[in-house]
Amino acid sequence: MDEKVITSLLATSRRLMSWARKFPKRRFLYDEILNIDEEYYIGIKGIRGIGKTVLLLQLAHEMERSVYFSADSTLIRPFSLHEVVKTLSELGYRNIFIDEIHRKPEWAEDLKTLYDEHEVRIFFSGSSAIDLLHSGADLSRRVVLRELPPASFREWLNIKMGLDLPRLSLEEVTSRSFDLTNMYIELHTMWKDYMEKGGVLYPVSGFYDALENSIRKVILEDISALREVSVKYETDAYRLLYLVAKSAPFEVNYSSIAKELGISKNMAIRLVEDLSKAGLVYALQPCNSVRKEPKLYLTVPLRMFFARKGFNVHLGALREEFFVNHMRWVSEPCYLKGKRGEKTADFRIGEWVIEVGGGGKSRYQRPDYMAVDGLITGKGRIPLFLFGFVY
Structure with missing residues (x-):
């Protein structure tokens, strides 16, 4: 991947993680996610506007060697999810937070490959329509999927x-x-x-x-x-x-x-x-x-x-x-x-x-x-x- 693309992606990640600090309150799922075994990737699904992005950024801020990006970013449009994550892994990042993952073609297959390579841990968000059992890849044993409902x-x-x-x-x-x-x-x-x-x-x-x-x-x-x-x-x-x-x-x-x-x-x-x-x-x-x-x-x-x-x-x-x-x-x-x-x-x-x-x-x-x-x-x-x- 082009160095300018990665530099821009990392700068955006730092800016958004800093922005999320102005939201001190956390949705109830925050603590539950922190207690899930590190063996699993973690997915958060739910409708738009309920705080999935802020939740990912709050988690990213909590963990070392973290980076955040949105799968629908124009910066990474020419690249597969696997290419982006592999590049970030080579730079030393170990906790990868991916927003709107369903917007990237073949996201499920890429997640399966990345999981099997055991180089990073991935946290992602997606629409309520995400279904791991029918995603085209065997993710049910690799990913813990939680639904974030509208705020009570x-x-x-x-x-x-x-x-x-x-x-x-x-x-x-x-x-x-x-x-x-x-x-x-x-x-x-x-x-x-x-x-x-x-x-x-x-x-x-x-x-x-x-x-x-x-x-x-x-x-x-x-x-x-x-x-x-x-x-x-x-x-x-x-x-x-x-x-x-x-x-x-x-x-x-x-x-x-x-x-x-x-x-x-x-x-x-x-x-x-x-x-x-x-x-x-x-x-x-x-x-x-x-x-x-x-x-x-x-x-x-x-x-x-x-x-x-x-x-x-x-x-x-x-x-x-x-x-x-x-x-x-x-x-x-x-x-x-x-x-x-x-x-x-x-x-x-x-x-x-x-x-x-x-x-x-x-x-x-x-x-x-x-x-x-x-x-x-x-x-x-x-x-x-x-x-x-x-x-």
Whole structure:
């Protein structure tokens, strides 16, 4: 490789590692990654804007002989991933941090070769669509892959407000709701702000422009790792997200998507699966049934982003979205669906049945707990915002 290219790459690496020092707060995955056995390469996947780049730079700053670069950099476009890393290895670098690795052709094959050569250790980030088992190379025994979800309510408060709120277990939330509500009562009003501009970590200035650009890049670039993306596919994917955003829970199913978008039901299923793998949609499965269709939710704050197009968001959907987007990283939830005309609670989380609703929600469905608006506790009622502290 040309000396000027390497010099520029190293200068950029030093500048960005220095820049990352202004972010003292770390996502929860930081400590977990440091404790993974050095035998493995480490991959971090997730949607855009959740802090993957900053996390890599923070890790790089922590380790000796580290260098960072982005796989989509124009500097290294003429060179393979293997060539770049080998050159850095020859210069004495031992911890290589590669951002957006899925943007480099044949990245999986190059990782396998580099691992087998045992000269460096690689940490990399990529889109949510990365799948090691189907990457074309046998990486499952060589790489520990972790998914970094959007920032939880707790993490968002810590990062944006400089707080140091501890993680709570689900058992603590259910058993200590009165004490915890009084402890964090001043943070209750931040729930709405989180649903509007939480989860992803873009600066407040230009937030929605950055988010819109991110959504389009996910559809055009990240999903292209799964299949060819045409102009019609891009339009249909965007319209599907909009359809979910403006709908109440259970209003959207494969048939309604097909009808609204003018596509086949099979194509509707494929779109949902692709957007789920890309991290924009979460398809919540029913409890004890394979025949029912999933309930569709969006990643925070996509519902409020699309609401700017001119519709009123269904508050029940917003509450459920907050709850589900936190519970899914704790214990795989499922939704309850009774027979026609039968009233059931909303979700099962492990051994517990939980109903999500407004402050006036009753115990008609006889759930174990009710996650509700407001600050009133007792008789199984738990303020909804407390569930945002569980990861």
